[in-house]
Amino acid sequence: MLAAARSDRDARIVRDVTDFAGIEAHFADGVKNPGWLEVQWSKPTGAALEAVTERLKALKLTLRNVPTGRPAADGRCVFTGEAAAERVLVARAY
Numbered sequence: 001m002l003a004a005a006r007s008d009r010d011a012r013i014v015r016d017v018t019d020f021a022g023i024e025a026h027f028a029d030g031v032k033n034p035g036w037l038e039v040q041w042s043k044p045t046g047a048a049l050e051a052v053t054e055r056l057k058a059l060k061l062t063l064r065n066v067p068t069g070r071p072a073a074d075g076r077c078v079f080t081g082e083a084a085a086e087r088v089l090v091a092r093a094y
Contacts, residue, residue, distance in 0.1 A: 040084035042077035
C-alpha cells in the first residue's frame, strides 16, 4: 500500500515548469485538481522573497516544502531567474 501511495503521489507532481508563466498556466482558473508543481528556486531573501510571496499570493499559491531524494537543483529559479539552490513544491492554498 505504501508503494502504491508513493507512486500515486509522484504521478500528481508536475516537474517540467521552468518559468512563472508556466506556473500561471498550470494553476489557471478552471483547471480542476491541478495538484503540485516541483520547481527550482534560488531561496531569495528580503525584498526579492517578498516579491515572490506576493506573486504566489495573487494566484492563491504557497511554497509547501522541499522534497527529499530529488536531484540537486541544476537550472534557474522560476521566480527570479537566478541560479537555483533547491527544488520546492508549489500548490494551491485553500
